[in-house]
Amino acid sequence: MTRAMNISDVNPDWAWSPYKPSAESPWDIRCAAHLFRRAGFAANRSELYSAVQLSPGEVVGDLMVASREGEVFETQMQALIRAALASGNAKQLSAQWVYRMLRTPRPLLEKTTLFWHGHFATSAQKVEVAELMQTQNDLLRKHALGDFNTLLLGIARDPAMLIYLDSVSNRKSHPNENFAREIMELFCLGEGNYSEEDVRELARCCTGWEIKRKKFRFNQYQHDGGTKTLLGETGNFGGEQGVALVAKQASAPRFIVAKLVKFFVMDEPTVSERLVDPLAKKLRKDDMNVGPTIQRILSSNLFFSSHARARKIRSPAEFAIGFLRSMNGSADAYKLADSLHELGQGLYFPPSVKGWDGGRTWINSSTLLGRSNLIRQILDHSKTRFAKKSLADYLRQQEIKDVSSLIDWIEPLLFAVPIPQAAKSRVAKLVGSDDDRMKDAIHILCSLPEFQLA
């Protein structure tokens, strides 16, 4: 076993070089399970066994690309979205997204779309027009693995976002600072990388931007045509130029990379500048095309190292969707969406424009009780199926005869750290393999602190 290495001593070159399996760090199903937990919403046993037949780089490569299967799925989803929109209820949209996460053949695309939903957070609580929320969601998915600058400009003129930030009108007599501030603070640069003066100047650049009849439009009579000085540059900038100037700052790729590393690699500690810099430089070189950066992160030594393994707390979506996907499960999507909301991750309902802080903030007494109860609820619900079977039938098909073999089967699949021996011995004392007994065993195992780690 290699001796403890502090994250601050990690060499950035090594960190972001492609991971090569070795005897010390084998590419096994635990390792593949780690990749699928982070790059998507976990994988079932047969997917893991297929993955270890390929190289880690090949598996990540496959996760990046679109497929024929994906197109067919997308057509199905469009029908579901239309039905959800017809209801006019954003909760239906939320359920639709849960279904998508459960079934998608492109889990990385979905995971990254969720990342951007937290980054460009907008809540249906305030926006109220479900259709606009979906337009934004489509935009996030379209550019999720693509060009950040395009996505940023799209969001800057996105009706749902502008409604959310009270910026449906921006007049030259009183420029609206709220929206200008969030672009710099939360979307692009991070607090401390701009001044209050920059906030005011960017607000002036974007004067004349409005939402009328659910659409973005430019009202030139309300545009301040004067000279602005923004982030050290002076000119007669319009909104597009202002936003582009922000995205051009050196702190932009650093801000995005740091957030991606936190999302995909580790909750703690905050990734150092030393580790961020090389990836940020490459992101800039890629013209802010984030796909290659995400691919680098997911293929890296650091990602597969002990600094990353089990160093994240499962988000509610990872917790619930991951549980089901690991066992070919399907469940009542509407109820599940509601539960995610209760656990702090309402899809289409982030808590603020800052999105979800993640990490330790997912965990408190209420959410821990709620997580345990959610597993129970999923197991007990009449619509829950595992590969279209009851739990007992599914496990029998997996050749699980008793609680002991269930523990051995479930551990590499669902757990990022080993289940403590004490817990195993205790649960293994349960006798029988009927549906109720298996449900009870899974209920206990998934209530363990270890199960909260991704």
Add this chain to the structure above:
Amino acid sequence: MRQPFDRREFLGRAAAGSAMVSLGAIAPDILCRAAEASRSDQRILVVVEMAGGNDGLNCVVPHSHDVYLNSRKQLRIDRSDTLAVTDELGLHPSLRGFADLLEAGHLAVVQGVGYPNPNRSHFESMDIWHSCFRKDVTRDDGWIGRYMQAMGMEDASDPPAIHLGRDKQPFALMSRDVRSVSIRSLDQFRFAKNQSMDLKAAIRELSQQRELTQLVAEPELQTDAGQNDLLAFVRSSTSTAINASDQVEQASKQLARSSADYPNTELGRQLQTVAKLIAAGMQTRIYYVRIDGFDTHANQAEAHAALLRDVSQGVTALTNDLKDRGEADRTLVMCFSEFGRRVAENASKGTDHGTAGPMFFAGQKLRSGLVGRMPSLSDLDHGDLKFHTDFRQVYAAVLKEWLECDPEQVLGGTFEPIELFS
């Protein structure tokens, strides 16, 4: 005597059913600590966070000031509509409850509270209020968390702090070793049953086996980055959750109905729960609730009025409720926001992020009335009010005089406490 867990009931359940796994002789340590007084005379602090940046100028209104009248053409509140405090200042008409408390000598309004070099980001300013530090230093804990740590509350039998709400736990409550409890609603604060095993007892025991699990963890995943802090955090949080669910379940059984007139809002229900838990004899010292929506960039008037009504009515109902239950004299309510708003209104009938603002306190031992002075409306900093009382001076008074704790180690510096109490 209130026991958080009934011994007979516990043993009875453990013995029932052949499938039930025996717990052996190990009784949860919570039983050993059950011998505590049912009623405590310890003081309690209820924090009400008004999130989004409360427009202080339209709370304590300088209704006749020229600058106010000129800066707030759409949003100004007429003198005749305000609830008079002094000749120059009146409360927003929605703050009727606060005005009544003031009349009774139970409300203090600390004016012009802020901090040097104000940050106008919601998130950063809120973090500053919660932690007392700026982001250039590592911030792992909050001021209340450090208070609990300083008082050695990590072994308290009842949760030292309870947060009511569905949002994430406030940063102010974060502590190295003391875990606060978050409760969405009393009804949902319990574990679903497991027929095969006493789930709570099992998870409690397994969550507490820190050292043991470290040793038996399989070496291949015994990480070379050392111990997993996240796992340790989840384990202690799980123990806390299980203990708290027992205690709250017990406390819930003793809840008396209240006659007080709480607003029919989430905040109203949360404050009512606070009163119930206090009356049920929980040893909890801190309760924390949050009301969002004060970020009134557009169409402020109506929204702000509703929010203020909610806060004022809620706090007044809590005060009256606690008075009926004989708990009012040991409870202090503190309302704060991360910043005030710009003096000049914007073009959307709203106001943008500002700086200094008032804090509201309700309680029986306060120096009632206005504390400190109204910030100058003519001497502004980029259109914003200049603070003259550092929020840490306010915390210092609360810590020193109310919670009886040395403020210095909690606040990370010396701050002269304001004169808040009589």
